[in-house]
Amino acid sequence: MKRINKFNVFEDNKQKRFLYTQNLVPSKALFEEELIIDKGVEFRAWDVYRSKLGAAIKKGISQIGIKQGDKVLYLGAAHGFTPSYVSDIVGKEGFVFCIDNAPRVVRDLVFVCEERTNMAPILADANHPDSYKDLITKEVDVVYQDIAQRNQVDIFLKNCDAYLKKGGFGLLALKARSVDVSKKPGDIFKEVRKQLEKSSMVVVDQRKLEPYEKDHAMFVCKRK
Ligand SMILES: C[S@@+](CC[C@H](N)C(=O)[O-])C[C@H]1O[C@@H](n2cnc3c(N)ncnc32)[C@H](O)[C@@H]1O
Structure with a gap:
């Protein structure tokens, strides 16, 4: 077993x-x-065929920005599969706030979080970051998002603006077909990059996730 040093993976x-x-x-x-x-x-x-974060690492992403001890706001946590690996990466001193708006998956997520002291399930709509302000820390080190919605970039930026510390990392797993099914994924990736570059974030890396995930890209950003 060999450590990929910078990722604690x-x-x-x-x-x-x-x-x-x-x-x-x-x-x-x-x-x-x-x-x-x-x-x-x-x-x-x-x-890594079940996890966009794992796929991005396999695709040679230069950084993920998630370190031991980090507090992570995870949007679109689902049953907790990738969040559980983020929980391993941040370790005992870190914490993963797991947001999802689907009661059915949050039920399963609760069982996963019960096994770990550094994960908490939160049933909430990531469109409304204000709705969980009393449940998470004021500032997080990382915002990670995996939400297949048309307005996924807006959701990501709203949450980064609300909770991400300056210099913190924002990771956006983007599903092109959810933004606009009629456009080529490559064109969507270019548009998204432009939108991110006009925001409070700087894009530090971008990877297509094929062959692990079709029509997906991972954007790694840093808050200005
Ligand atoms: C592709 S799944 C996430 C898989 C998970 N990240 C993993 O790798 O294990 C996307 C999740 O986003 C959630 N979702 C969609 N819209 C949302 C919203 N507005 N707020 C919070 N969660 C949302 C869905 O309920 C779904 O569980």
Whole structure:
């Protein structure tokens, strides 16, 4: 197992489909993932075909900005699959505020968060950042968003403006077809980049996520 240093994520060169994180809660698998012990340390296998963050790392993104001890606002947490790996990355000193507006998935998310002291489920609409201001810290180190909505860029910018500290990282997993199904994904990516560049964010990297996710790109931004 080899550490990809800057990400606090690990890889095994023989396993193309997986990355690995150090398990915050040893012996506990959350999504039937494989647990592997290497030199006395337990790792959770992370299927990058199920995670845009994992896919972006496999695609060689230069940074994800998520470090040990960080507080992360995660928008579109769903059942908690990728959030659970973010929870491993930030570790005991960090925290992941998990927002989703679908009661059905938040029910499952609650069980995942019960297993971990550094994750909390919040049933809320990310269109209204004000609605969770009493439930999360005033400023976070990272905003991560994976929400397939037409106005996903507006949602992202609203939340970064409301909660992201200056110099903090914003990661936007963009689904082009949700923005406009009639346009080519490449054109959407260009438009989104322009929109981000006119905002309070600077785009520091951008990756298409194929072959892991079709018509998706990850934008890594930093708050000015
Ligand atoms: C693609 S899934 C997220 C998968 C998750 N990020 C992962 O990798 O494990 C998108 C999620 O966004 C949520 N969502 C859509 N619109 C939302 C909104 N306005 N506010 C909060 N969550 C929203 C959906 O309920 C869905 O669970």
